[in-house]
Amino acid sequence: MNMKHRWIAPLLVLALLAAGPLQAKEVSGPAPDFTLKTLDGKNIKLSELSGNVVMINFWATWCPPCRVEMPKLNDLYNKYKDLGFVLLGVNVEQQEQPPRNFLRKRPVDFPILMDKGNDVSKLYDVVAMPTTVLVDRSGNMRYLHQGYKEGDEKIYKKMIKQLLRE
Amino acid sequence: MSKFLILPLLLFLTACSSVEPWVKPYERAHLADPIMAFARDPVSNNYIYHVYDAREGGRGAGTATGGGCGCN
Amino acid sequence: MRAKAGVAPARQPGAVVAATDSVLRRLVGLCLLSLSVPVSAAVLPEDRADLLYHSYSGGGADINGPSLLLRKKFAEDFSVTANYYVDNVSSASIDVVTTASPYEEQRTEYSLGMDYLRNRTILSLGYTNSVENDYIANTYSFGISQDMFGDMTTVSLGFIYGDNTVGRNGDSNFEEPTKLRDYRLSISQILTQDLIVALTLETITDEGFLNNPYRSVRYLDPASSRGYSYQAEVYPRTRTTNAVALRGRYFLPERSALSAGYRYFTGSWGIEADTWELGYTLPWGEDWIFEFSYRYYDQTRAEFYSDLFPYRDAQNFMARDKEMSSFTTQTVGAGVTWYFEENGAGFVKRGTLNVNIDRIAFDYRDFRDLTVTGVAPGEEPLYAFDATVLRLWLSIWF
Numbered sequence: 001m002n003m004k005h006r007w008i009a010p011l012l013v014l015a016l017l018a019a020g021p022l023q024a025k026e027v028s029g030p031a032p033d034f035t036l037k038t039l040d041g042k043n044i045k046l047s048e049l050s051g052n053v054v055m056i057n058f059w060a061t062w063c064p065p066c067r068v069e070m071p072k073l074n075d076l077y078n079k080y081k082d083l084g085f086v087l088l089g090v091n092v093e094q095q096e097q098p099p100r101n102f103l104r105k106r107p108v109d110f111p112i113l114m115d116k117g118n119d120v121s122k123l124y125d126v127v128a129m130p131t132t133v134l135v136d137r138s139g140n141m142r143y144l145h146q147g148y149k150e151g152d153e154k155i156y157k158k159m160i161k162q163l164l165r166e
Numbered sequence: 167m168s169k170f171l172i173l174p175l176l177l178f179l180t181a182c183s184s185v186e187p188w189v190k191p192y193e194r195a196h197l198a199d200p201i202m203a204f205a206r207d208p209v210s211n212n213y214i215y216h217v218y219d220a221r222e223g224g225r226g227a228g229t230a231t232g233g234g235c236g237c238n
Numbered sequence: 239m240r241a242k243a244g245v246a247p248a249r250q251p252g253a254v255v256a257a258t259d260s261v262l263r264r265l266v267g268l269c270l271l272s273l274s275v276p277v278s279a280a281v282l283p284e285d286r287a288d289l290l291y292h293s294y295s296g297g298g299a300d301i302n303g304p305s306l307l308l309r310k311k312f313a314e315d316f317s318v319t320a321n322y323y324v325d326n327v328s329s330a331s332i333d334v335v336t337t338a339s340p341y342e343e344q345r346t347e348y349s350l351g352m353d354y355l356r357n358r359t360i361l362s363l364g365y366t367n368s369v370e371n372d373y374i375a376n377t378y379s380f381g382i383s384q385d386m387f388g389d390m391t392t393v394s395l396g397f398i399y400g401d402n403t404v405g406r407n408g409d410s411n412f413e414e415p416t417k418l419r420d421y422r423l424s425i426s427q428i429l430t431q432d433l434i435v436a437l438t439l440e441t442i443t444d445e446g447f448l449n450n451p452y453r454s455v456r457y458l459d460p461a462s463s464r465g466y467s468y469q470a471e472v473y474p475r476t477r478t479t480n481a482v483a484l485r486g487r488y489f490l491p492e493r494s495a496l497s498a499g500y501r502y503f504t505g506s507w508g509i510e511a512d513t514w515e516l517g518y519t520l521p522w523g524e525d526w527i528f529e530f531s532y533r534y535y536d537q538t539r540a541e542f543y544s545d546l547f548p549y550r551d552a553q554n555f556m557a558r559d560k561e562m563s564s565f566t567t568q569t570v571g572a573g574v575t576w577y578f579e580e581n582g583a584g585f586v587k588r589g590t591l592n593v594n595i596d597r598i599a600f601d602y603r604d605f606r607d608l609t610v611t612g613v614a615p616g617e618e619p620l621y622a623f624d625a626t627v628l629r630l631w632l633s634i635w636f
Contacts, residue, residue: 222567
């Protein structure tokens with residue numbers, strides 16, 4: 001029994017590692033339109049932002065990588081907002097209190113939209129937390145990034161710069 | 167006993183991509199809550215299992231892993 | 239170091255001060271593997287530091303000490319853990335008191351672990367070294383954890399290899415090796431937004447000198463003034479055990495959690511055990527969490543266990559270790575967690591102060607209390623005692 005077990009584990013490891021790393025996927029098609037209310041009470045409609053590069057980030061306070069990502073997103077927003085870049089933080093929680101508590105201590109400058117019914121999450125087929133979608137100036141989806149690991153903001157930066165140049 | 171488990175496990179792993187999840191990632195607020203963790207504090211948990219392992223004849227299968235936010 | 243009282247008269251020629259509890263405290267690494275196996279496979283555990291003060295007091299034994307854990311991420315995909323653990327032992331337990339003298343000793347344990355994350359897989363490696371004056375344990379662990387089915391299922395495989403040396407105080411020539419192999423499989427499954435279950439299987443085999451070099455068994459001896467005499471215990475040189483456990487956690491409305499679990503244990507030495515666990519976690523306001531637990535454990539004795547053998551060398555294998563007897567333990571526990579920091583923006587992102595107390599009642603069905611004298615051998619009252627376990631710890635996430 002011991003001899004057989006020696007090779008099972010390494011074999012499993014190789015099989016599982018065979019898949020490639022998570023990177024930004026290229027996607028296409030018009031970005032589905034939606035209207036959501038921000039924490040400030042304003043309504044934001046995606047199609048009205050046409051002409052800007054829009055980054056839609058689905059997040060929640062209970063998701064640790066999402067929390068780590070927020071200040072990085074804030075830096076990106078402040079760096080490129082005057083060049084026609086808009087960042088929408090779509091919170092998928094059912095209540096406003098947890099994101100409000102979180103943002104009170106760690107505020108951001110970009111709008112936070114509440115997707116309480118999860119309609120927009122379903123519309124964009126969110127299968128990972130966090131999920132980041134980049135929409136170009138014509139309103140088409142261009143990149144999809146699932147999850148967040150330290151250093152992913154460099155990928156975002158590259159994609160934003162490219163779309164801003166178009 | 168472990169030999170018996172390896173084959174079904176491998177079959178399990180190869181079928182992994184075809185099932186549609188019925189709890190979506192954005193529906194995991196409760197599961198990601200720290201009170202739903204099997205072991206909120208590993209150091210404390212391991213200590214109490216150590217107390218039982220040392221004073222009882224039974225051993226093993228003391229902890230479980232899994233759940234959480236399913237992020238990334 | 240060990241209190242060096244005189245050797246108990248006329249009980250065992252050449253016997254040294256007993257360390258009857260220490261060998262079976264030595265299941266190092268088996269539990270500590272869990273320090274390096276993460277909660278959910280697709281994310282590395284968060285960076286944290288925990289400082290625990292632990293204390294066990296019962297049946298004449300007092301063991302306490304610190305446990306310090308540090309976990310830190312490096313280079314995006316790696317998370318490293320380091321743990322320092324000490325047991326300060328002051329023992330006057332029933333075995334010690336009846337066959338030798340109270341002693342003190344210290345066990346120190348160092349562990350290092352590393353987790354590597356790639357996509358939905360986490361690979362874990364760990365090493366633990368534990369040292370006390372008559373026992374050295376080296377434990378190596380490997381684990382792999384995989385999320386699948388949309389992250390609703392987590393499958394974990396673990397393997398532990400232990401290479402230990404048993405010594406005997408006062409006998410520098412005594413050095414017996416033992417080897418341990420531990421295979422673990424764990425499958426957790428999210429069933430609903432509020433319910434998760436997990437199945438765990440674990441098979442452990444060990445070989446070598448598996449008993450305690452100080453412990454003895456007793457046999458009826460009409461020639462002795464007490465009516466019984468002692469001889470050294472004899473254990474088989476191999477042991478295989480199997481455990482299977484099913485656990486669940488359920489999220490109740492208004493935010494609280496119910497947990498339940500059952501474990502069935504069986505092994506080649508004949509011990510069969512059932513463990514039932516129930517728990518309730520209740521948050522209070524924003525900053526407090528209360529925890530209540532109950533555990534019921536029942537085991538039947540090892541095949542070669544007897545409180546009193548009929549005569550000397552009655553069997554090939556003989557044990558009188560109360561942990562090999564038939565007994566029940568029942569535990570009632572309560573704990574409090576206080577979040578002194580929840581959404582910190584500085585170095586400390588989150589911080590808790592915690593205390594947990596467990597009261598364990600041990601009730602033996604075929605192990606007798608030999609401190610009671612003036613009774614015929616085998617008529618002594620059955621042994622029972624209560625123990626209190628205290629855990630006090632500080633956790634910070636940074």
